[in-house]
Amino acid sequence: MSASALQWQVYDRPELRDSISAPAGAGQREVLLGLDGMHCAACVARVERLLAPHADQVQVNLAGRTVQFRFAPEVEPLSSLLALLDAEGYTPRVLAQDAQLNGDRRGAREQLARIGVAVLCAMQVMMLAWPTYGSDAANIDPAVLQLLRWTQWLFATPCVIYGGWPFLAGAARALRARRVDMDVPIAVSILIAYLVSAWRVLAGEGELYFDSATMFVMLLSGARFLEGRSRATAAGHLRRLVGMRKLTATRVGEGGDQTVPLAQVALGDVLKVAPGEAVPVDGALLDLAAELDEALLSGEAKPVLHRRHERLLAGSVNVGAAPLRLRAEALGSQTWLAQITAVLQRAERERPPFQQALDRVAGVFSLLILLLAAATAAVWWSHDHEHALSAALAVLVASCPCALSLAGPLAFAAGSGRLARRGVLVARPRSLGRLADVDTVVFDKTGTLTRAQPVVEHVEVLGSETAERCLAIAAALERELTHPLAQAFRRYEQNLPAREVRSAPGRGVAGLVEGRRYWIGAADGLSAGAGEAAATLLALRDERHTLARFALQAQPRPEAAAAVAALRRQGIDVRLLTGDADAPAQALARLVGITEVHARMRPEDKLEHVRQLQAQGRVVMAVGDGINDAPLLAGADVACAMPQGAALAQARADLLLVDESLRALAEAPTLARGIRRRVLQNIGWALLYNVAVLPLAMAGALAPWMAALGMSASSLIVVLNALRLPRREEKG
Amino acid sequence: MQILFLLIPLGVVLMAAAGALLVWAIRSGQYEDLDSVAGRMPDDDPR
Known part of the structure; x- marks a missing residue:
């Protein structure tokens, strides 16, 4: 067995088994792997071909760089499959996955299947109901009419039972918990419409409501599916991040x-x-x-x-x-790492307080509708039995507050999905509301604006060698190191041979270059100013003299200036609060276009500064990157933590910047305003619709099918209005 | 209109088949990743 296979063997251990794969029946297990080195469609085919003889149901996802398959541990252990992929140049990343991930995927498939069935059947019912709508219904051969009625029943049944199951189950859950949510009026109206119609089919006469019931199920589940999808996009991104845990x-x-x-x-x-x-x-x-x-x-x-x-x-x-x-x-x-996981999982569960209030309103509203429907039926009953039922159904269906409860989550999900695609993860949905009001952005630390890898800014030649030669020697010495400082020299590589290179942590690197001994390390006592934006000074020495001094400087991120400019265009005041010395902080600020700089600030000073801004009525977003920023992040209205911040574990972070995404950060406030505007529009629309349609329905002027169409159209308008947000702004 | 007594049951059967096919396709995950399929077009070495 090769060394590579041995390396993967640990993943066969029973203790790890459940955290990386899930049982899939018939002695098989299902596993989801991250796959590095897969870049193109041809790779997809190669990976599939590679795995096909050993695994079932191989699904390669190019966009997500993942592969999923089922394997039989008894026949062939996971490790040999991993070694196989590794040998072909696709380094597998074993992701720690929770059972939830697989559960979600299966759930999403089932949901799609339910919608498919609901749509197919609803269309059939509609077609069969159509001949009976007009006044010619009387001319239809009674036998054919009976056939149409029975066939409607046949098609309505899978639509209501299978397609409508989430609503029925949701209502049952709510009633068991002794609450009323919007599933209850939905389920009640679907069931009444279905059961009454079924009974009338058996009786052979009376109006049928199968069309209303099935259309209701079809359109509502469509709206919910769209909602679930935009939510899942954001969640998937978070999961991959969390899955990178070492196992x-x-x-x-x-x-x-x-x-x-x-x-x-x-x-x-x-x-x-x-x-x-x-x-x-x-x-x-x-x-x-x-x-x-x-x-x-x-x-x-x-x-x-x-x-x-x-x-x-x-x-x-x-x-x-x-x-x-x-x-x-x-x-x-x-x-x-475990704590990061906890933070992200909490974010997925958390609903903004605004949304919670809306849900409560929807609950009360649902109860009200049930009562109103009963009252309508009671009033009409004395006049006309047939009309009482149809009016009550119309009330139930027309005024269902679905649009109201879809209004918020959809817009939020669409917004955070878009932010996530750009590399800004919303760790706390509630922060989106605040984000819309932000008028001051405080960059804390120069590190939030600079790139991790420094560049050689200046070479001071002290010996007899030329600057190029000194850089080449330095590059040779630093060649094997993964140190960010070492990477600054990469571009000066002249491929000089280096031997016996030894690095001592904190004391630099020594080695033989072309037979002569050199040493490179911190130039003592010369470090210009403190703090990270200040140049880091390195000295190159041979056995006797110092040959050169290199000044390494952090570079501003390429998108920093554009991001700052974009924030200012929105009328947002941008400031830099830093613990660095004045000169480097000013220099950096000039480069990225920040005019207001406060240097040499201790964490307490920064917090105090933010407090003062808040006392002036400003809403402050702080962008920080480390544990030292904890007080500042906690004090700000919106806390944004830079790369995968650990501060998470200790500090507050509402937004996480995953990639180099300062630009996305600049878009965040605009987007948040867009989201809020959509939510308000949606709520306004939903309320207007319900208020307008309720009297009509109670007066018996609406047939149930009209009510179902109106209600679903209202939900769809809300859904599309919410989804419009990312699409439109993506073009711009 | 007697033909309806043949056509409608026939429609029912066809719909049942279509529905079963759709549910099967969805459950076997064919709608999961619609993006990489599009990228497979330039692959000149299909299986």
């Missing part, structure tokens, strides 16, 4: 190193992290020193030097040249 760890034991599932790691275990790998759990460093990239945690790609016994956080990457060892100190739900 295994390398444990150092007496019998040598061993790759074990994360669940098996116990407190106090000694774990090894190879260079370039992520730390699996929070723990104390056992080596003298180690360098870690904590970009995932702090948003800063600057490697952080940790000394013995310091706490390393899960998710940070070992950028040193040697493996590091740590003792596990926090496991499972106590690590920050």
Whole structure:
């Protein structure tokens, strides 16, 4: 067995099995993998061909870079399939998936099937009902009329029972919990229309309402499906992010190193992290020193030097040249990654308070409608039995507050879906309301505006070598390092041979280049100013002299200036509050177009500044990136955390910026205003419609089928109005 | 109009078949990923 296959074997362990795959019946399990290296349609075909002999139901998703398939663990273990993919150059990423993910997918399919059946049957019913609408109904051969009536019943049954099941089940759930929600009037009207019509088919006479019932089911489930879909888009994005958790760890034991599932790691275990790998759990460093990239945690790609016994956080990457060892100190739900998961999951569940209020209103409204319908029936009963039923049905159907409860969630889901596609995750839906009012954006730290990788800004030659030569030597020395500072030299590569390169964390790199010994490291005592925007100074030395000094400078993100300009165009005041020295902060601000800069601020000062702005009646959004920003983020009206922020675990974050998405951030307030406008329009429309149609229905002027059409049209208008939002603005 | 007694039941049967086909297609996940299928067109090495 090859080394590669061994590497994947850990995923066959029973402890891991349930967190990466789900039982799929017949001894098979279903698994969803992320797949790197898949770029084109041809790759899709190759992956499918590769897996076809070993797995069933292979589904490759190019857009999501995932592959899903079923395999039989008894016949062929997952590890051999993983090794197979790996050998072909597609590196599989085993995603930690919760059962919910698979449940959702199955649920979505079932929902689509229900809609399909409802639409097919409703159209048939409509067609069969059509001949009986006009005045010529009397001319139809009675036998044919009976045939039409029975066939209507036949088609209405799957539509109501199968297609309408979510409404019936929802109503039953609500009644069991002794509440009335909008499913109740829906279910009641569907059932009354269906049962009365069925009874009349058996009796052989009387008006039928199958058309109303089926149309109602068809249009309502269509509206709900659209709602669910835009919600799922946003949720899917979050899930992939959460799925990136590390699942295994390398444990150092007496019998040598061993790759074990994360669940098996116990407190106090000694774990090894190879260079370039992520730390699996929070723990104390056992080596003298180690360098870690904590970009995932702090948003800063600057490697952080940790000394013995310091706490390393899960998710940070070992950028040193040697493996590091740590003792596990926090496991499972106590690590920050688990906390991120919790934050995102909460976001999926949370409904904005505004929406909760709307739902309560809809509930009361539903109860009111039931009472009104009963009252209508009672009043009409003394005049005309037939009309009493039809008027009551019309009231039930026409005034169902579906549009009211669709108004909010749809617009919110459409808005957050669009933001998510651009790389802004809405971690707290309630923040969208506030976001619409934001008139001041505070960038905290220069790091939020700069790129992680610095560039060589200035070379000061001190020895006899030329600047190019010095850069080339530096590039040779730094070649093998994953350090962000090292990457600044990549472009000066002249492929000089380097041997015996050794890096000592915090003390630089030494090695032989073309036979001569060089050393590169921090230039002592010369660091110009403190803080991250200040140039980092490195010195290159040979055995006797300092040859050159390099000034490395962080670069503003390319889209930063455009983002700032876009925010200002919206009349939003943009400020930079930073702990950096004045000069570099000013320089950066000039580059990106921020005029108001406050430098040398401590976290308390920043918070105080935001408080003052708020006292002036401003609504402040803070963009921060790390743990130090926690107080500021907590104090702001809308908190936006930069790359995958760890601050999440400790601080408040309403929005998360996942990619390099400052531009999307600039669009966020506009979008939030758009969402709010849509929600208000939708509510206005829904109320207007209900108020206008209710008296008509009670007066008996509406036939139930007209009511069903009106009510569904009103829901559809709300849905389309909400969906219009992302589409229109995407063009612009 | 006697032909309706043949045509309507025939329609019912056809609809039942169409419905069953649709439900099968949806349940087997054929509507899940509609994007990568479009991208497969330039693939000159089909299975």
